[in-house]
Amino acid sequence: MQTLITALLWFSAIGCGLIAGLYFAFSTFIMTALDRIGHAQGAAAMNSINSTILGSLFMPLFFGTTAAAALLALLGLVRWSEPGAMVMLAGGLVYVVGMFLCTVVYNVPLNNELARVGSGAADAWARYLKDWTFWNHVRTVASTAAMALFIVALLARHSTSP
Template structure:
């Protein structure tokens, strides 16, 4: 029974990390570039609309559920270290929680909050928007790589089992 639960969590995390990696990849490769090209006020308004909408979508249950399951798998790997796939399970969980969840909460969300508080037409917003496009996107690249790596590691753990 426990083996089935672990396998189910591995599949959930592999798919969840993959879905989020794809979302972050889209932002890193073209969405942020497009928002930077449409003008400051429009770009800020669009990003604020995205940030408001995303927390009211299926993104949040997948974001939180994958994070919780990844943390649980990392702990399980430590407790069941001698089992096949434990190293990949631990690495996937740690990389995902640190590289995606912690980066999001400590770096991306505060940038989103600062952007939401800004007057899009102000001179201050111009500086904020330029910094946002650079900094938020850099940390989004980190989330993309972490989510992709975690997905691959969870798939490796499944294969090893």
């Protein structure tokens, strides 16, 4: 069981880091670049990104990291007395709530709305850009924080191993 937990922590830390990096890129320059090319072109490009990502390697990483984080949260609860359990639980909760639920509740519906209205509505693009980017900032912070918490859990478990 110890080896499984360690493997899940490594996978989750790396997965969170990769996902945080992607979200960071969108938050810091991709959305700004899409806005600079105009609302019709920006919306069309974002719709293309949104449809392309669904068939990419991002999706197994997205769902795999979410499943691993949820399992680590559960294991942190069940194995509370072990070193690193509290930060495993915290990392899992931060990731599942701050990244996954945020994506499902906010970002995906905004993506669906953008796909529905297309690239013709400047006001829809402006609203999408503001709201989607805000929630993407939340996902970026949550993914980064979860990565850090999983690393702390690894260190706590390592420092007490024989």
